[in-house]
Amino acid sequence: MGAGRPAAFAHGFVQSTPSRLRLPFSNRYFCVMAVIEVEGLWKIFGGDPERAREMAREGVSKAEVKAETGSVIAVNDATFEVREQEIFVVMGLSGSGKSTLLRCINRLIEPTFGTVEVHGEDVTAYDDEQLRDIRRTKMSMVFQNFGLFPHRSVLGNVEYGLEVAGMSKSEREDKARRTLDLVGLEGYEESRPSELSGGMQQRVGLARALVNDPEILLMDEAFSALDPLIRDEMQNELLQLQEMWDPAATILFITHDLDEALKMGDRIAIMKDGELAQVGTPTEILTSPADEYVRSFVENVNRTKVLQARTVMRDPRDEEEARLRTDSPSVHPRAPLAEILPTVLKSDEPVAVRNGQGDLKGVVSRSALMEEVTRNAGVDLEEEAVEEVVTARAS
Amino acid sequence: MDLNIGAAFEALIDWLKTNFEGFFEVAATAIGSTTEGLEDVLLLLPSWIMILLFTALAWWVASRGVALFTLLGMGILDSYQFTLFGTEIAVGMGYWELTMETLALILSSTLLSLLMGIPLGIWAAKSDTVDAIIRPVLDFMQTMPAFVYLIPAVVLFGLGTVPGVIATFIFATPPCVRLTNLGIRQVSEEAIEAAQSFGSTPTQMLFKVELPMALPTILAGINQTVLLALSMVVIAALIGSGGLGDPVVQGIQQLQIATGFEGGLAIVILAIFLDRVTQAIGERAGTTAQAA
Numbered sequence: 001m002g003a004g005r006p007a008a009f010a011h012g013f014v015q016s017t018p019s020r021l022r023l024p025f026s027n028r029y030f031c032v033m034a035v036i037e038v039e040g041l042w043k044i045f046g047g048d049p050e051r052a053r054e055m056a057r058e059g060v061s062k063a064e065v066k067a068e069t070g071s072v073i074a075v076n077d078a079t080f081e082v083r084e085q086e087i088f089v090v091m092g093l094s095g096s097g098k099s100t101l102l103r104c105i106n107r108l109i110e111p112t113f114g115t116v117e118v119h120g121e122d123v124t125a126y127d128d129e130q131l132r133d134i135r136r137t138k139m140s141m142v143f144q145n146f147g148l149f150p151h152r153s154v155l156g157n158v159e160y161g162l163e164v165a166g167m168s169k170s171e172r173e174d175k176a177r178r179t180l181d182l183v184g185l186e187g188y189e190e191s192r193p194s195e196l197s198g199g200m201q202q203r204v205g206l207a208r209a210l211v212n213d214p215e216i217l218l219m220d221e222a223f224s225a226l227d228p229l230i231r232d233e234m235q236n237e238l239l240q241l242q243e244m245w246d247p248a249a250t251i252l253f254i255t256h257d258l259d260e261a262l263k264m265g266d267r268i269a270i271m272k273d274g275e276l277a278q279v280g281t282p283t284e285i286l287t288s289p290a291d292e293y294v295r296s297f298v299e300n301v302n303r304t305k306v307l308q309a310r311t312v313m314r315d316p317r318d319e320e321e322a323r324l325r326t327d328s329p330s331v332h333p334r335a336p337l338a339e340i341l342p343t344v345l346k347s348d349e350p351v352a353v354r355n356g357q358g359d360l361k362g363v364v365s366r367s368a369l370m371e372e373v374t375r376n377a378g379v380d381l382e383e384e385a386v387e388e389v390v391t392a393r394a395s
Numbered sequence: 396m397d398l399n400i401g402a403a404f405e406a407l408i409d410w411l412k413t414n415f416e417g418f419f420e421v422a423a424t425a426i427g428s429t430t431e432g433l434e435d436v437l438l439l440l441p442s443w444i445m446i447l448l449f450t451a452l453a454w455w456v457a458s459r460g461v462a463l464f465t466l467l468g469m470g471i472l473d474s475y476q477f478t479l480f481g482t483e484i485a486v487g488m489g490y491w492e493l494t495m496e497t498l499a500l501i502l503s504s505t506l507l508s509l510l511m512g513i514p515l516g517i518w519a520a521k522s523d524t525v526d527a528i529i530r531p532v533l534d535f536m537q538t539m540p541a542f543v544y545l546i547p548a549v550v551l552f553g554l555g556t557v558p559g560v561i562a563t564f565i566f567a568t569p570p571c572v573r574l575t576n577l578g579i580r581q582v583s584e585e586a587i588e589a590a591q592s593f594g595s596t597p598t599q600m601l602f603k604v605e606l607p608m609a610l611p612t613i614l615a616g617i618n619q620t621v622l623l624a625l626s627m628v629v630i631a632a633l634i635g636s637g638g639l640g641d642p643v644v645q646g647i648q649q650l651q652i653a654t655g656f657e658g659g660l661a662i663v664i665l666a667i668f669l670d671r672v673t674q675a676i677g678e679r680a681g682t683t684a685q686a687a
Contacts, residue, residue, distance in 0.1 A: 108592060132596065133594065134594075135593060143588065146585070147588060149589070149607075151607040160593055160603070161593035161594065163603070164595045164596070
C-alpha cells in the first residue's frame with residue numbers, strides 16, 4: 001500500500017476472502033424511507049423573529065438583520081430528510097448553526113419556525129410528556145465534551161437514561177453492563193468518568209446513548225475533542241457497530257471536519273451561516289459542488305482517499321451473484337478507492353463489496369472505478385497502485 | 396408629613412406582632428422545643444463520652460490532627476477534679492454545659508437556615524427574577540449589624556433562646572442561599588443537556604443531576620452558615636439566649652479579663668472543631684463529585 005494509507009485501515013478493509021458467505025442480499029444504501037423530515041426550520045434568537053425571517057427571505061445579510069432587529073439567525077430555513085439507517089452528516093465551520101440545528105431535532109433548543117417530523121409525527125408539536133417519551137425511547141445524544149455526570153460511576157452514567165425511564169435496578173444494570181462490553185469498557189463499571197481518558201469517556205457517552213437501543217442517534221461533534229488517532233479509532237468502531245446492529249440506527253452526525261464527514265457520511269449536508277449550502281452523497285459533494293463555498297472546501301481533497309468503495313458500487317446482476325457466492329476477492333464498502341484499486345484492477349470480473357459480516361453489498365467494476373478515479377484530470381494515483389496495475393497487465 | 400423610616404419599620408413590627416401573634420407563638424414553641432431537645436440530647440451522656448464521640452467523628456470525617464485537637468480542646472472546656480499527693484486539683488474551664496447549649500443553638504438555627512436557604516437557593520438558581528429580588532435582600536441581611544436583629548426578635552419572641560435562634564438564623568442564612576444558587580448555576584451546560592436529552596423530568600434533573608453536582612458548593616455554604624451562626628452566639632447572649640456568650644458578656648460588663656478570655660477561647664475551640672468537620676464533609680463530597 002502507499003505511504004499515505006490512512007492509519008484507520010491499518011487492519012485492512014480489503015479482504016481476500018469473505019468471512020461469511022451466502023447471506024441474504026440486503027443493501028442499506030437502497031433504503032430510502034425518511035426517519036427524520038425537517039421542513040423549513042428556523043432558529044432565531046432574540047429580537048423580532050418574524051421580521052428577521054422576512055428580512056432574511058428578502059436576502060438581507062445576517063449582520064444587517066441583527067443590526068436592524070436584534071435577532072441572531074442561527075438556522076435559516078433548513079429543509080432535509082434523514083433516511084432510515086443512514087449516517088447523515090451535517091458539516092460546517094463553528095458558528096454555522098450545525099449544533100443548533102441538531103438540538104432543534106430533539107428540542108434541546110426550541111425551533112422558532114418550521115417542523116421536525118420523526119416517522120411522520122411532528123415533534124415540534126409534542127407536549128413535555130411526549131417529548132420525554134421520545135427522548136427516552138427513540139433518540140439519544142452524544143456530546144462533544146461528553147457531558148458525563150461526574151458524581152456517578154461509569155455504570156451509573158450508562159444507566160441514567162433507563163433509570164429516568166423507570167426501569168428496575170437489576171434490569172437496567174444488566175443492560176448497562178452489556179452496553180459497556182459492546183464499547184469495550186468492561187472492567188471500568190465502577191470507575192469515575194474523571195479517572196478515564198478522553199477516548200474512554202466518550203465511549204461512556206456512546207454507551208449511555210446506546211443503552212436504550214435508540215432508533216436515532218444524534219452526535220454533536222462527538223469525536224472532535226479527541227486526539228486524531230483515538231478519533232480515527234472511534235470513527236471506525238462506530239461504523240463497525242452500526243454495521244453489526246440489527247436494525248442499524250439512523251445517525252445524525254455533526255462535524256466541522258470534512259475528512260470525517262466524507263468518511264462517515266452516507267449523505268452530507270454542508271452548512272454555512274445557518275443555511276444548508278448543499279445536501280448530497282460524498283461523491284456529489286466532491287464532483288459537483290453547489291457553490292463557491294462548497295467548492296473551496298473540497299478542492300484540495302484527494303478523492304481516491306476519501307471516496308469509498310460504496311460510492312462506486314452497483315447492484316450485482318443475477319449471474320454475478322451466483323459467481324460471487326464462491327470464494328472471491330472482496331472489498332469493504334468503506335475502503336477508500338486508493339486502497340481497492342489494486343484488487344479491482346487485477347480482477348477481470350467486477351469485485352464483490354462485502355461488509356464485516358460478509359453480507360454482499362454490491363459490486364465494483366473496473367470501468368466504474370476508473371471512471372471515478374480519472375474524473376478529474378491530474379488525479380494523483382497511489383504510486384504502488386499504478387505499479388500493481390502494470391504488473392497485472394504484464395502477467 | 397414626617398417620613399421616618401425607623402418609625403415605619405417599628406410600625407411594621409408592631410403590626411406583625413398584633414396580627415400574627417398566633418403564628419409567632421407556634422414558631423416560638425417549635426424553635427424552643429427543638430433547641431431544648433437538642434440540648435438535652437447533647438447533655439444526655441457524660442461529658443467524657445461525648446468528647447470521645449466528637450473525637451471519633453473528627454477522626455472519621457476529617458483527620459487524626461483534627462481528632463487530636465478535638466480531644467484536647469474539648470477536654471479543657473470540661474473540668475476535672477482529682478487529688479494528687481493530698482492536694483485537691485481542679486483543671487479545665489468548666490464550660491461543658493454552656494458549650495452544649497451553644498452547640499444546640501447553632502444546630503437548631505443552622506437547621507432552620509438550611510430548611511429555608513436551600514429551597515430558596517434552588518428557586519433563585521431556576522429563576523433570574525427571583526435571583527434579582529433575593530440578591531439585595533441577602534446583602535441587606537449580611538451587612539446589617541447583627542445587634543440590630545436582636546431588637547425586633549425580642550419584640551416578637553421575648554427574651555431567651557428563641558429570639559437568639561431567630562436572629563442567628565437571619566444573620567447566617569445568606570451564604571447558604573448564595574452558594575446553593577451558585578452551585579446549581581455552575582453545573583455544566585452539557586450535563587444539563589445530557590440529562591434533558593435522555594428524558595429527565597424537572598424533578599429528576601434536580602435530584603439526580605443538579606443537586607448532586609452542586610453538593611460540594613452547597614456544603615461550602617453550610618460551612619459558612621455554621622460559622623456565622625457561631626459568631627452570632629456571643630451577641631445573642633445579650634438577649635439571654637445563654638451559652639458561651641454568657642461569660643463573654645459577663646466579662647465585658649464586670650471587666651473580668653479571666654472570664655471573658657475563657658469564654659472567648661471556648662468559642663474558638665468550638666469554631667475550629669465545627670469548621671474542620673464541616674469542611675472535611677464538603678471535601679469528601681468534592682472528591683466524589685469532581686468536576687469533569
